[in-house]
Amino acid sequence: MKEIVIISGKGGTGKTSVTAAFATLTENMVLVDCDVDAADLHLILTPTVLQTHEFYGGKSARIAQDICQRCGLCFNLCRFGAVSSEHGQSSNGHTTQWTIDPVACEGCGVCVHFCPHDAIIFEEALNGYWYSSATRVGPMVHARLGVAEENSGKLVTLIRREARAIAEAQGCDLILVDGPPGIGCPVIASLSGADHVVIVTEPTVAGVHDMERVVALAAHFKVPVSVIINKADLNRCKAVEIVTFALAHGVGVLGEVPYDPVMTHAQLAGQSVIEFGESTVSDALRTIWNRLQQKITKEQVV
């Protein structure tokens, strides 16, 4: 079984559209959407949710105001600026009331442990949901991190593990992962231990800059990398720069996709660009997908 992760560094280069296209070009595959705080793949693949699970990624602290003696130690100990005071007469005569901002709290538990009056409650925080679903192209595991929540890396790790279990149970030979933008926590959780990383980039100064950083990240985690140049004709010089960089860094170039509004039109129609009909974009992506498969097969032999 092979796991291919599609990322980009920079957002909006076409990761999800490319993932959706690949998904409609193959069979016997499990899909995972690891962009857990702004997931979009479901807008194209309209999954039917079979199971919904709660995701508890960590704990959150809350002050029991009836026990709190207003000593303010928690305020002094918190390194995340999550504790703040509100002035005003409270029911038990104290004038300062300390509260914890759940958005700023990182769940370290330091205030809980050191509160001299055991006035801080430490509870598992519901950070989001994850779903096991069926789509027209196969099983899909996806998630929705609660807005303004943390622990995206843990959620990503969880849904990748779940996808692997489904793939093993159903005898699928491929896991296709739509990754998040950036190079931080959820990206690291998406690509570590994967078989191959595909970077979708664009020929712009920002696309090139961000691609260089994700290539370095993939190298750091020792995952082989290939690149797809989307909107390739937007700037030929930059497209050449990408190819040159790729050759110099042992990164495979899978091909180019032209800059064409058909990508947007397919998205608005709720279809992958392959399903939307014949176009130069769908031709390019078919060729790229075949190359990628050959590449992965070769890696398997080696």
Added chain:
Amino acid sequence: MKIAIASGKGGTGKTTVAVNLARLLARHAAVQYVDCDVEEPNGHLFLHPKITQTVSVTIPVPEVDADRCTHCSACSQLCQYHAIAALPTFTMVFAELCHGCGGCMRVCPEKAISEVGRPIGVVERGMAGAVSFVHGRLNVGEAMSPPLIRTVQTYADPHATVILDAPPGTSCPVIAAIRPCDMVMLVTEPTAFGLHDLTLAVEMVRALSRPMGVVINQADMGDDRVERYCVQQGIPIWGRIPHDRRIAEAYSRGEMAVDVLPDTTAYFAEIIDALGNGVPA
């Protein structure tokens, strides 16, 4: 005044809007551009600042004095991130998992733990023409961006109009970027993905109780669902930038529309007018 430029979805044009606004505002006022997208900072590619100061940013992580440690495991019991493990004969630190809460150091009965700074990235600052420039750059392989984002924030100039470029998404890095701002500008595009991620971003800004407005980029590319959503939700639309291949090509070369395509200046000026009108001073 600190204005965060954010979006749920990546690649909608946050940086394009932010750098063009900064450049345009700087013609008449003190402006600072602060790039908090520390995983993939891009503003410098357009503003070309002359960097005059580079500061290494560290987070405090524990260092265990093996001679003092009695392997009592109080530290590993306290740590919520599994960043310190007390084994029978030695105590191990997994620095990349540490959030720097300081709990282990405080709880250690033997005073065997001290803190050392672990570098996670840099803050760089300088001038880009009339625009004062600051950005953070996270080291590759580093998982946690919020501590670096919070450090970048400390460089914000209270006397300038601050244009703060936020990372994409709706989780902790974005929160760290937006929380100290006075208002939020959400840049979106009129597509299915753009609308979906906009609704998440709106929910996020509401959770933080900040005033907000929307800028629609490539406004004539898709359909009118984003416009209708904004009207329905009572969210002002501060501007619309039409799809223009010339803007995309200038962007691809690292050029700003207000510099090289004077006829597009009106789109950004309209946003500045809306900001001036719609926002309590």
